[in-house]
Amino acid sequence: MLTELTGLTDGAPPAALQAALEERLAGADRAWLHEALAEAEAEAEAETETGSPRPADRPQWSLPIWETRFAEAGRHCHPAQAGQPGSPGPGAQDLADAARVLLLHAVRADHATTTRLYTHGTAAERRAVLLALPHLGGVPAGSALPLVEDALRTNDTRLVAAAVGRYAAAHLDQHAWRHAVLKCLFTGVPVGAVADLAGRAAGDAELARMLRDYAAERTAAGRPVPEDLDRVLALTAAPTQES
Template sequence: MTGPERLRAALRETPRGEWAEAALTAASERPETIGRSFVQAGRRAGRAPLPGVPGWTADEATRALLLAALPADRVETEIGDLYRYGDADEKRAVLKALPMLAVGAAGLPLLHDAIRTNDARLLAAALGPYARHLHQAAWRQAVLKCVFMAVPLTVVDGLDERADRELAVMLAAFADERAAAGRSMPADAADLLDRLTREES
């Protein structure tokens, strides 16, 4: 899991790192500023990939760190509001920030919402480290949705540890449906099914 310290260090190396640093300082001193900075992050911090931190952009890192800078008693309310009223990029940043926040299982409604959408980027973000809070049945359905939407299974945190016989049954049924329609399974899903089947045998 990528931690706040690594994100902040990487942000300092970006062309607009000074703005991000100032926004984070303001958020820790005046939490009421987070909403404005959160919305502005795409334009002010930029959307370029974060150097040395695969899978993160500068605006996502800034938004995640803004949430991490909040007082504990404000975090649950803020993540709910910022996710609910945010655009897709803002929602994704909230989802990616969840593992860094002391919210327990309070972020689960956001994961369930992201999994229900047809936005592949939100689905992928929902299956990061925080997905450990998902009940196994919901997690299996989310993995199957990744297969259906051709989202690479590499986005699923803890896949090898959580994949079980029930997931294998679901994947096998999906493979049969695809075969009947003259279509093949994504290669990573076929590999997972093969591995689970061999382990069961």
């Protein structure tokens, strides 16, 4: 699931993400993307000129066209070349994620917008909001943590994977971050999805204790211990950067 493009969605500058996405889209879909991004940028410019704050909520009939594009991205993002079964390349869902992230960046989405889209969105739309958070300068630092925390309460593996990206690495406190790592192990999300895993796990004796307790519970119940657990446990033995 964690393809090259999904990694770009969380970590690359928007220009690099757009270039990578365009390389993978069919011709008609590239045209749709350009039009959608232009509409989002026009909306942002118009709001800047008027100085009108975005409403925290708005009725369906009054949604700007870029939000319609945001919702329909899944119908307009198809790989230019169909991959072989089992191919590690990005699929349509990854392409739609990237398109939605770019739309949120182009419109300069703020706290009210991201909260509204997450609250009322589908699982795919919520995932895109989470992936976009590191790119959005209009969202005050840490203010979107309730969205991350909500995603971590679900058992939707793609939501959980999106929630443990760079935004969580930067803003989750250590207690909540430890539980996010355990959530990945519990739901089967590869710990490779966890941003700055090595840095935050290093020297964390409490995380090591939680991992050992979890492994003991699984073993006592006759259940397999996730392979990733030993990887994370080994990281906790490393010295912290301050050491």
